[in-house]
Amino acid sequence: MRESKQVEFKAQWNDEHLKTICAFANSEGGIIYIGVDDKGNPIGTTNIDKLLEDIPNKILSKLGVIADVDVEMLKGQEVIKIKVEKSEVPISYDGKFYIRTGSTIQQLSGNELVRFMLKKQRISWDSLPSEAGIDEVDIETIERFKRMAKKRLPEISDEDSIEKILKNLELIKEDKLTNAGLLLFGKKPQKYIHGAGARVGRFKTPTIILDTVDVSGNLFKQLDGLMEAIKKHLNVRFEIKGIEREDIWDYPLEAIREAVINALIHRDYLSLADIQIKIFDDKIWFYNPGKLPEEITIEMLKQDHASIPRNRHIAYVFFLAGLIEKWGSGTKRMVELCKEAGLPEPEFKEEGGFVVEFYKDIYTEEYLAKLGLNERQIRAVMYVKEKGRITNKEYQEICSVSKATATRDLTELVNMGIFSICGVGKRTLHYILMNQK
Template sequence: MRESQNIEWKETWRDEYLKWVCGFANAQGGVLEIGKNDRGGVVGVKNIFRLLEDIPNKAQSLLGIVVDVNLKSEDGGEYLEIAVDPYPNPISYKGEFHYRSGSTKQVLRGAALSRFLLQKYGRTWDDVPLPGVGIGDLDSRIFDEFRQRGADSERLPRDILDESDEGVIERLQLREADFLKRAAVMLFHPAPDRFVMEAYVKIGYFRGSELLYQDIVEGDLFTQVNRTMDLLYTKYTRALISYDGVYRVETFPVPREAMREAVINAIIHRDYASPTTIQIRVYDDRISIWNAVQLPPEWDAGQLTGEFSSKPYNPRIAYAFFRAGMIEAWGRGIRRIVDICKEAGNPPPKWELEPGGDGLWLRFPFSSAYQVTDSPVGSASTPKAIPKTNQMPTQETTQERILALIEAEPELTQRMLAERVGLTPDGVKYHLTKLRAAGAIRHVGSTKAGRWEVVKKTTQETTQETTQETTQERILALIEAEPELTQRMLAERVGLTPDGVKYHLTKLRAAGAIRHVGSTKAGRWEVLK
């Protein structure tokens, strides 16, 4: 027999062992046995009858709890059994909150203590009032979008469109007395990171351990979902375009719906008491998402793909996302991710709980077919076609799709373009601005009644100026146009770190695509034809 979650052995009694009693009371209860060695063998207890009286009194005076102290005998020896029940309210010993976890005792501090106290009082992090912010500090635009989503999804009645912002807050139960709850700020404030540390999403592109470039996605939680999806599918990954007969098929490394479920899951279930942001790491062969989460004690990462009832870590936030039509209420989000990947022919995603249980990794491995076809410029691998009959893989970017749409239908508005391309209006606005700056398009007439014009250029110019080429293609275009550019100037133009640019220049040199002539400061680049 060994020590466990509910059993602890001590050879002698010391008053400091009330910490272990406190830990049992704050967790699932347990038994502290005095007079046993580390192997569980009975060694006897001195002053056993005095301790039978002293221990219950000290537990009551120092911890405020009642414990049962029993005299036991085993193998001819005597020992004391201190039986501790789990308590519904938090128990402290000299101002510290102890907690039994496995066969060890912990002193709870910081985020762990906040979680513990909220749980004991039947509250969740997002349900707590937040002083210092009022309804006037929230963004009416976010309320408008929420109302529209709720009505369109039929999760809210149509009359929600005429309801005031105050009415929405009351409907979602986001107020307590005169204070808004934390969930209200996270959902409807334009800058929740002013009130909650690290309340944003961080995305980075990595080659091995080197970070090449990154973005920070801020704003209300709805915006964080949409903006994160925009960046992942316009900047960080590329679609392989193939044709099945006359029909065009887009293949992203991770199915869009599976990724959307994963991003929403991370935002809803994040432990916002932990000062660590959601991290999305994009590699050449996978996308990894890390999130600060707290799984129920009886769960492990392997159980996440099974069937279970919905138990959101932030139920107020989850309820708003449900009413907006963005999630289901049945706890099927993770199962859907697995099913969507399987249906698309992708490798199954994997969940892994960090040691200590304070974070969860979700990894989406890319299919081998995608990795081969998406080989970067200068790669030693030879691109091959995706093995499917009558398919001719090409790579088409978001800006190329926008150009094709407005050339076919010049009267399309930004909102209509957003629906066609699958971006938010802000995402389309970003790309239109880029295309205008490159001289690829212009808008003639008023905003509502005008039309788009695609400025005709040679194929080479259009490719260089209006599409989002691979990083190495952009670098090639820049140094061909301005051979005197330094690495630092290239980094600013491409949006990478100097080390990131150095990496790509080294690859291009190794591939025989470029060379540098002259000194580091006064020399120039040459693109080798």
């Protein structure tokens, strides 16, 4: 045995262990063994009969928790096993709240404690009343929402009052706008909710900033402002398809818009950090101060997955407005749109918050390595990006390999859809990047 997130060893009982029991109850539950050293070796304990009576009573009186306390034989030694179930309500020890992180105990305070209490009580932060009254509502945004929501909310009427709409959407509580109501329809939510803004920067390098745009206002206005700030720094060309002209941007705008909406809906508004969007020559980096729910993994984001919105009232209003199709589909849609545009799949990461990265160039060394190309093949792709083409002989020379190896490597690149074959016969046969054809 060894210690883990849900197992802890104690050589002997001490009332301070109630803190560990509190942390287990507030997390996923766990087991404490009394009479086992920190290396997992059973050493036994004394006064077992008294402990079997005292420990459950102390747990109940101090924590209000009923734990399963029993004797277990480990390698010939009698030890006490305390099994703690996950509690559905917050548990405190001497007025303080603890959770289990890895094999350590963390005391909660500040916004972390607020998040914990809301989660335990199944309360969405955006449903709580704010300090703003209905006079803080931006009439223009409400009127815009009426127009946008008619398809999914046919009962909405142009004659409906602001108060009626907000009440129907559960965005008023105790005569105050809820946090969601303020963020969605407020004139200036940042007056009440600090850090509820966003920032777009154009970067030449991680330290050289060419332009910065701060975007504030309610979430509908932030969506517009962020998209305009991003488009300002993207290239666009056009293609004629049939008789229609189609604008082709560096990145599919629908995917970028999905990423912006995802950040606005799912960010942690208890954090003072802004949404940050950094535009580089070859990529766009989105940062949203809000980690994924425990039930959702990074791998699940590229597939159909359940939606567990942090701010469910905000998500619902965006759905009614037609800004999202269905909950849980946004990240998968980003992937599909990038693949359709011939770009690498966006990367999703957790780095202090939630990060999405879009790449302009599919032929980067990092991305090619992820596809499984060997170093020679990556070198050849970089060569073709610079020179425009490569022959079998050139491949042999730059990679110092035999003709057979060069042929095998090049054939793999063709089969993977990275290279195309051009020309006929030994003298004219060469390879180019697929999207150059």
